[in-house]
Every structure is written in C-alpha cells, then in structure tokens.
Amino acid sequence: MDRWDPIQLTSTFRPQLEPYETIQITQDQVGLYDGRLKAEEYPNGTVYLTSERLLYIDAKNPARKSIGLPLRLISGIHNYGGFMSSSPKITLELYTRGSIADPQSSSDLIASRDNTSTGMDASLGSLSLKSEPSWVCSICYHSNQGGVMKCAVCGVKKPAGSDTPTTPAADPFLLNEHLYINGVSSNSHSQTSLNAATGFVDVTSSDPGYGGGGGDHPGIACPACTFHNDPFMIQCEICGTQLQDAESVAFMLHRQQQHQRSISQLPSTIAPSGSTSTSANEGSSYFKDNSSTTSTLGKGIVSSISNLVYTRNSPTRDSSKTPTEDTNSVKLSFRAGGNGHFHSALKTAMATRAWESKPKPEVAKKPVPNSADSLTTSTLKLGGISAVMRKVETNRIETDQVLSQAFQDLQGLMDKAAEMVALAETISNRLAKSNIMDNEQTATFKTYLLSMGIAAPVTKDTAGAVFHKELARELVEFILPIVEREGGTMSLMDVYCVFNRARGVELISPKDLHTACTLFLDLNLPLRLRKFDSGLLVIQTMARYSDDEVSETISTRIRRLPPGAGLSAVELASAIQISVALAQEQLLMTEARGLICRDESVEGLKFFDNLFAKWEI
Amino acid sequence: MEQLQNQLDTFRANLETFARQHRKDIQKDPIFRMHFQKMCGNIGVDPLASSKGYWGELLGVGDFYYELGIQIIDVCLSTRALNGGLMELSEVKRRVERMRGVRDNKAPAKSGNSKWAGMIKDTGMEVTEDDVLRSIKTLAPLGSGFQVLDIGNKKMVSSVPRELNKDQSVILGLVQQTNGHVNATVIGDKLGWEGGRIKTALDTLLDDSLMWIDMQAEPHEYWVPGFFEPEEDDIYAASATE
Numbered sequence: 001m002d003r004w005d006p007i008q009l010t011s012t013f014r015p016q017l018e019p020y021e022t023i024q025i026t027q028d029q030v031g032l033y034d035g036r037l038k039a040e041e042y043p044n045g046t047v048y049l050t051s052e053r054l055l056y057i058d059a060k061n062p063a064r065k066s067i068g069l070p071l072r073l074i075s076g077i078h079n080y081g082g083f084m085s086s087s088p089k090i091t092l093e094l095y096t097r098g099s100i101a102d103p104q105s106s107s108d109l110i111a112s113r114d115n116t117s118t119g120m121d122a123s124l125g126s127l128s129l130k131s132e133p134s135w136v137c138s139i140c141y142h143s144n145q146g147g148v149m150k151c152a153v154c155g156v157k158k159p160a161g162s163d164t165p166t167t168p169a170a171d172p173f174l175l176n177e178h179l180y181i182n183g184v185s186s187n188s189h190s191q192t193s194l195n196a197a198t199g200f201v202d203v204t205s206s207d208p209g210y211g212g213g214g215g216d217h218p219g220i221a222c223p224a225c226t227f228h229n230d231p232f233m234i235q236c237e238i239c240g241t242q243l244q245d246a247e248s249v250a251f252m253l254h255r256q257q258q259h260q261r262s263i264s265q266l267p268s269t270i271a272p273s274g275s276t277s278t279s280a281n282e283g284s285s286y287f288k289d290n291s292s293t294t295s296t297l298g299k300g301i302v303s304s305i306s307n308l309v310y311t312r313n314s315p316t317r318d319s320s321k322t323p324t325e326d327t328n329s330v331k332l333s334f335r336a337g338g339n340g341h342f343h344s345a346l347k348t349a350m351a352t353r354a355w356e357s358k359p360k361p362e363v364a365k366k367p368v369p370n371s372a373d374s375l376t377t378s379t380l381k382l383g384g385i386s387a388v389m390r391k392v393e394t395n396r397i398e399t400d401q402v403l404s405q406a407f408q409d410l411q412g413l414m415d416k417a418a419e420m421v422a423l424a425e426t427i428s429n430r431l432a433k434s435n436i437m438d439n440e441q442t443a444t445f446k447t448y449l450l451s452m453g454i455a456a457p458v459t460k461d462t463a464g465a466v467f468h469k470e471l472a473r474e475l476v477e478f479i480l481p482i483v484e485r486e487g488g489t490m491s492l493m494d495v496y497c498v499f500n501r502a503r504g505v506e507l508i509s510p511k512d513l514h515t516a517c518t519l520f521l522d523l524n525l526p527l528r529l530r531k532f533d534s535g536l537l538v539i540q541t542m543a544r545y546s547d548d549e550v551s552e553t554i555s556t557r558i559r560r561l562p563p564g565a566g567l568s569a570v571e572l573a574s575a576i577q578i579s580v581a582l583a584q585e586q587l588l589m590t591e592a593r594g595l596i597c598r599d600e601s602v603e604g605l606k607f608f609d610n611l612f613a614k615w616e617i
Numbered sequence: 618m619e620q621l622q623n624q625l626d627t628f629r630a631n632l633e634t635f636a637r638q639h640r641k642d643i644q645k646d647p648i649f650r651m652h653f654q655k656m657c658g659n660i661g662v663d664p665l666a667s668s669k670g671y672w673g674e675l676l677g678v679g680d681f682y683y684e685l686g687i688q689i690i691d692v693c694l695s696t697r698a699l700n701g702g703l704m705e706l707s708e709v710k711r712r713v714e715r716m717r718g719v720r721d722n723k724a725p726a727k728s729g730n731s732k733w734a735g736m737i738k739d740t741g742m743e744v745t746e747d748d749v750l751r752s753i754k755t756l757a758p759l760g761s762g763f764q765v766l767d768i769g770n771k772k773m774v775s776s777v778p779r780e781l782n783k784d785q786s787v788i789l790g791l792v793q794q795t796n797g798h799v800n801a802t803v804i805g806d807k808l809g810w811e812g813g814r815i816k817t818a819l820d821t822l823l824d825d826s827l828m829w830i831d832m833q834a835e836p837h838e839y840w841v842p843g844f845f846e847p848e849e850d851d852i853y854a855a856s857a858t859e
Binding site: 491492493496497500501507508509510511513514531534535536537581600602604605 | 680683684686687690691755756757758759760761762777778820823824
C-alpha cells in the first residue's frame with residue numbers, strides 16, 4: 001500500500017484531474033486489498049480509472065482516505081471471477097520499487113519479471129521466481145524444480161498439498177523456521193542442522209556467480225578500486241566506497257531491519273549480529289563462525305534476494321505456505337459487480353499508456369471545403385441542370401432502397417428487443433413475488449433495465465447507479481456558482497438548459513437530471529431539490545434560503561411599500577432578480593404562513609401586509 | 618438472470634450492427650425516426666429514458682431529442698410574455714425549425730433569417746410534429762409543466778404549469794372558430810351562459826395572461842394571442858430570431 005499517494009479532491013469529493021487526464025470508468029462498492037489481506041483503512045469506496053491513474057475515494061471518509069496509484073507502476077493484471085460469497089477481484093501486480101526510478105543501475109539490482117539478464121537471476125537460477133515454482137524438500141532442503149515429484153538428492157517424494165512454490169532462499173523466514181525447529185527439537189542435531197544449512201549454502205554457493213566475483217555477470221564494479229561486487233552490495237567489500245544511491249540503500253536497509261526484527265522475535269538460537277550492510281556473502285566465511293553463521297546466512301540471503309520484494313511486516317508466520325504472487329500487489333474487490341467492464345477498461349488504459357505520450361497540441365481545424373459545394377459546382381461546370389437533376393434522382397432512389405433495407409433491419413432488431421422485454425418482464429415478476437434476491441443482483445438487474453430504456457418498475461428506491469451519483473456530483477460542481485448568482489434558487493428547467501448547453505455533446509435526459517437531483521440528500525451535497533405545491537421543481541442552495549427567511553424578507557419588503565401599494569409577482573421578480581414563477585411561489589408560501597394577504601382583481605394578483613392578524617377585537 | 622445477460626449481449630451486438638448502418642438515417646430522416654419510435658413504443662421500451670442506455674450510446678437517438686427539448690424550451694420562454702405560455706404546436710415546430718436553419722418554404726428568405734441559414738446549411742435537419750411531441754414528453758420530469766393540450770381541434774403546447782378548467786377550454790375552443798377573438802355577447806349567444814359565468818371565465822383567462830383585452834371596442838374584445846397566425850412581419854418574428 002505504500003505505492004499509493006493521497007490525491008486531491010474537489011469540493012464534492014470527485015477527483016481533481018491533471019490536464020489531459022480523462023476518466024475512463026467508475027465503479028463504486030470496491031474494496032482494496034494489500035497483497036492478500038484486506039486493507040483495513042480502505043474497505044469500501046469508489047474507484048475511478050483515468051488515463052493516467054487509478055483512484056480510490058473512500059465512501060465514509062473521503063477527505064482523509066482517498067488515494068491514487070499511477071498506472072505506470074502496474075506490471076500485470078489478473079481477473080478473478082468470484083465464487084459464491086467471494087466477490088470478483090482484479091489483482092494488480094506492481095513493479096518493484098526502484099525499477100522505475102533508476103533504470104540504469106538496476107539491471108543488477110532489480111528482477112522485474114521479464115528482465116532475464118539480471119546477474120542474480122542467472123546465478124540464483126534456482127531462486128528465481130520466473131521459472132516454474134520450485135519446491136524445497138523437507139528432508140534435505142534441496143530445492144527442486146516444480147515439475148519434479150521426487151527430490152533430486154534424497155529421493156523423497158514431494159509431500160502432497162505443499163504448495164510451497166518458493167525456494168527457501170526466497171523465504172528467509174521459512175528457512176529460519178526450519179533451522180530453528182530442527183535446532184530445538186534435537187539439540188544434538190544442531191550440528192547436522194547447521195550442516196544441513198551449510199549444505200544448503202553449499203548448493204547455492206556452488207552456483208557460479210553467487211556471492212560476488214566471477215560468474216556470467218560481474219555485478220557492480222566499484223568506482224574506486226574496480227573490484228566487482230555482488231549486485232546487492234551497498235558498499236564495496238574491499239574499499240568501502242558507496243555503490244548504490246541513497247534510495248536503494250535506504251530500501252535495502254529497511255528490508256534488512258525488517259528481517260532483523262522478525263528474527264529477533266524467534267527464540268534466540270539465532271543471535272542476530274549488528275546490522276551492518278556489508279554482510280559478506282563469500283561462501284568461505286560461513287563455516288568459520290557457528291553462531292553468526294545463520295544470521296549472516298539469513299542476512300546474506302535477505303540482501304541477496306531483496307529484489308524479491310517483501311512487504312511482510314508481521315513476524316507471525318501463518319503457514320508454511322508463502323504466497324505465490326508477488327506480495328507487492330494490490331487487489332480490487334468488486335462487491336457490486338462491474339469487474340468485467342473495469343477489467344477491459346484497465347487493459348485498454350494500460351495498452352494506451354497515455355502517460356508516456358506527450359499531449360498533442362490541438363490541431364487547428366482547417367476549413368474543409370464543403371464537398372457538396374465542390375460537387376455541385378463541378379457538375380454545374382460539366383452537365384448543367386440535367387446533371388443536377390439526375391443526381392437528385394439517384395439520391396432519391398438510393399434513399400428509398402436504404403430505407404427499405406433499414407426497415408427490414410429495424411424489424412429484425414425490434415423483434416429481438418421484444419424478446420428481451422418479455423424476458424425482463426418475467427424476471428421482474430418473479431422478483432416482485434419472491435424477495436430473496438440480494439442487493440447485488442437487484443442492482444445489476446436494474447442497471448440492465450435502465451440501459452434498455454425500461455423504467456425500473458420493481459422497487460421504489462432509485463437505482464443508485466454510479467452514473468447518477470457521479471452526475472449529481474458533476475452537476476453540483478458546475479451549477480453551484482450559477483445558482484448562487486441567481487439568488488440561491490433556480491428552476492429545474494433552467495438548470496437543465498444551462499447544464500446541457502454546457503455539456504454540448506453528451507446530453508442528459510430530464511429524467512436523469514431528476515434522478516441525480518434526488519440523490520443530493522444522500523450524497524451530502526449542498527443543493528436540494530424542492531417541489532412547490534403547484535408542482536414546480538427548483539434547486540435551492542442549502543444555506544441561506546430557508547422558508548422562514550424568505551417569508552420574512554418578503555413581508556418586510558411589503559411593509560416598506562408606500563401605503564396602498566401592493567406587491568405583485570412580477571415586481572418581486574424584477575426587484576430581487578429571480579424568475580417570475582419563483583417569485584409567485586415565494587409569495588404564495590408567505591401567504592400560506594399568514595404574513596401577507598392577497599388582493600385578486602382583473603389587474604392581477606397583489607399582496608399586502610396582513611393587517612387582519614394584527615387587529616384586536 | 619444469466620439468461621437476461623446473454624440475451625442482452627446478443628441484443629447489443631445486433632444493435633451495434635444496426636447502428637453502424639443506420640445511425641445517420643435515424644438522425645436525418647424523420648419518417649424513419651418516427652417508425653423507430655413507434656416500434657419502441659409497441660414493445661414497451663423508451664429509448665429516451667436515460668442517456669446512458671444502449672439506445673443513446675449507439676444510435677445517438679437521445680442527443681437529438683434532448684437538444685430539441687432545449688430549443689423548444691427556448692422558443693416557449695421567449696414568447697411567453699406574449700401568449701401566456703400557450704402556443705400552437707405547429708407554431709412551435711415552425712420556430713424550432715427556423716432556429717435550426719431549415720429554410721421556410723413559404724416565405725422568401727429574409728435578412729433576419731440569413732444569419733441562421735448561413736450557419737447551418739439546409740442539411741435536412743427537419744423536425745416533425747411527432748419529434749416535438751416526444752421531446753415535450755421527455756421534458757415532463759423537469760416539473761415545469763410542459764404539456765400538450767387539446768383545445769378544440771388544435772394541439773397547444775403549454776409551458777406553464779396550469780390546469781385549464783372546463784369553462785376555459787370551451788371558451789378557447791370557441792375562440793378558434795371565431796377568428797381569434799370573442800366578446801361577452803358572442804359567448805352568450807353561442808354557449809348560452811349567463812353573465813356571471815362568462816365574466817368569471819374571461820377574467821381568469823385574463824389573469825393567466827392567456828387573453829388580451831381590447832377596451833376600445835364596445836363590448837370589450839378578448840383576443841387569444843396563442844392562436845395568432847404568423848406573418849412575415851409579425852411581432853413574434855422580431856423577438857424570436859434575435
């Protein structure tokens with residue numbers, strides 16, 4: 001989870017986009033997983049896929065818990081369809097830290113999966129995860145290839161159900177556990193266990209190139225003394241010059257410290273020595289010092305395989321199973337479906353790699369000569385009126401043909417549509433009778449209905465589809481300043497016109513607008529939809545325009561008029577710059593509260609101060 | 618449930634092929650459009666219900682009608698002061714077409730028109746009454762009272778939330794037949810109402826600004842601007858094309 005950065009949000013908790021960044025797809029009810037475990041901080045929220053990033057906005061606490069992940073960090077995507085109670089998930093594998101940062105020095109340091117020229121990879125052939133997952137024999141600790149069923153050294157069959165795909169070197173914890181267990185269970189065998197360990201070490205150290213020096217790849221050449229160091233060394237073995245840049249150093253130190261911590265939690269047959277980073281990896285030094293051997297062994301292994309990244313902070317070993325996937329991975333769990341679309345959109349976004357291409361400047365549209373013009377002029381030159389007539393005639397015949405064909409197609413299309421509708425109806429009937437269907441299915445069903453154009457007849461609550469929520473947010477962002485300018489209230493019709501005009505291309509239907517407005521309350525947005533008695537729908541800002549205030553303002557205004565003059569709707573509208581319909585509504589509402597009274601005549605409807613209420617009888 | 622999903626997918630594939638071929642037709646040819654809408658109505662599918670549906674995305678049906686809705690709102694709002702929010706359907710259609718730049722066949726091109734005509738060439742963006750009706754129907758959820766009323770033998774578009782009571786509708790129907798204006802005596806003769814009833818009905822119509830009163834004639838004449846026929850130099854033209 002450390003790859004995610006906090007992101008900027010707008011006032012309505014939608015993401016703030018960079019220039020040239022566009023939103024591809026949105027999905028709500030998504031939870032995040034860190035590796036295999038649920039991320040406790042991010043259990044439920046809305047995920048936006050943009051052309052550059054993947055954004056998560058928490059549902060409960062959007063201001064604090066919203067994070068984003070750049071798409072360029074993703075190296076692989078897997079889709080898991082979900083089974084029974086487990087929701088569909090998409091797994092994102094990330095590039096290891098540093099592989100993006102220093103592409104130069106890293107061929108040694110990093111084993112990004114497809115980089116086969118890594119020195120360590122070649123030398124740690126048995127340790128690399130690229131090849132078939134290898135398993136460790138529990139008797140002799142020899143690491144075998146995944147396909148082999150019997151251990152190559154001792155002949156013991158691969159124990160059933162052991163999915164330990166990784167080699168012991170890949171899991172220093174596992175190795176130490178084995179060592180430890182063996183050590184405790186039979187103290188007399190400590191020597192053998194150590195030998196076993198060293199035996200293991202022999203295997204690995206016999207690999208050419210392991211432990212620095214020699215081998216196919218020279219490792220890192222020290223700039224001061226030109227000694228070829230192991231790729232994972234931070235300081236030169238001979239002269240102590242720093243080999244790596246600060247970030248990688250910090251990273252490796254971090255890893256080592258983690259390892260130290262977990263080791264120290266084991267009962268101490270293994271005594272960790274001081275954590276210098278210059279652990280010598282040479283094979284010879286292992287045999288010298290019993291007590292520190294395993295620790296240096298552990299550290300050496302850690303430092304040598306720190307390219308295989310571990311985020312395991314907790315020392316608890318849950319099982320001997322280690323995750324097959326790289327734990328630098330993230331999962332998105334789709335609790336309300338939608339993972340299919342999201343998956344394909346994600347793949348497209350990764351393929352497009354918008355972050356690599358520079359934004360192209362807008363190509364100025366040259367005025368394209370109207371082809372119709374040139375055509376008519378050319379025919380005019382050539383054939384005169386008769387050519388034009390002929391052309392019109394052929395056009396007409398063509399259109400007729402096309403139309404008839406179109407009608408046939410249309411007929412076929414409509415037949416299919418009729419089938420669909422019949423099916424949808426049967427399902428909705430069944431739904432109405434049995435109330436067993438859970439929320440997820442009902443939601444997807446309603447989305448289908450919506451996309452087909454059938455009004456959702458099943459339940460009374462709105463579909464709550466992501467589309468409408470997003471639309472509501474977008475609407476508020478756009479319309480809030482305009483509503484304020486108009487005096488805090490605006491009729492829905494005006495909002496519709498203004499909003500659609502602004503959108504230009506992808507217009508929304510009035511029903512969509514209406515549904516989006518009904519969601520204002522749920523989403524805690526600062527506008528409200530309000531229906532007056534006559535049926536007029538308006539949008540009002542929350543803050544300043546309560547009914548009481550409005551009636552107070554109006555009655556004060558009326559009282560200030562010269563005696564004998566009443567206030568009509570038109571006058572009020574022009575005085576406070578709102579629409580006439582609204583002014584009418586406000587006057588009627590004030591009248592309903594008994595603050596003013598009306599005078600109806602042929603001249604129109606005027607309102608006066610309500611003196612009846614103040615008379616004393 | 619899975620059945621529905623599968624059906625939806627096959628249907629969507631079909632719709633895509635259809636859309637590729639005939640998308641332009643739907644947008645341009647009004648007869649085709651009408652046919653399409655009718656068939657949708659038969660099945661029980663409303664392609665305009667949401668802009669997010671299959672129909673909207675693939676066929677572009679939605680955008681056309683929403684745009685038309687906005688233009689209708691514009692037209693009605695601009696003339697509301699004159700006719701009180703009641704306008705004949707054919708008049709609405711004519712004005713919308715003028716907005717869209719379709720050349721008015723009956724009248725010679727005026728200089729006032731040329732601005733619009735120059736922008737949108739006569740590309741056949743005609744609009745039928747059916748289209749207008751459908752757009753108005755989709756405007757219903759906005760709560761502004763757009764509705765189509767049948768008065769006499771004409772369809773009127775009302776852009777203000779109002780309920781016409783029976784007396785008012787009868788008078789309006791009468792006005793259609795008598796050249797756009799009535800007075801109290803005429804009503805009394807033709808409908809046989811008594812004075813009080815006539816006065817109330819006329820007054821409410823005046824209040825709603827559906828009628829204008831001409832006090833220079835005796836007895837007072839009541840005119841309904843909503844029924845005025847357009848002429849080239851009428852007041853409507855001046856306000857609408859600007």
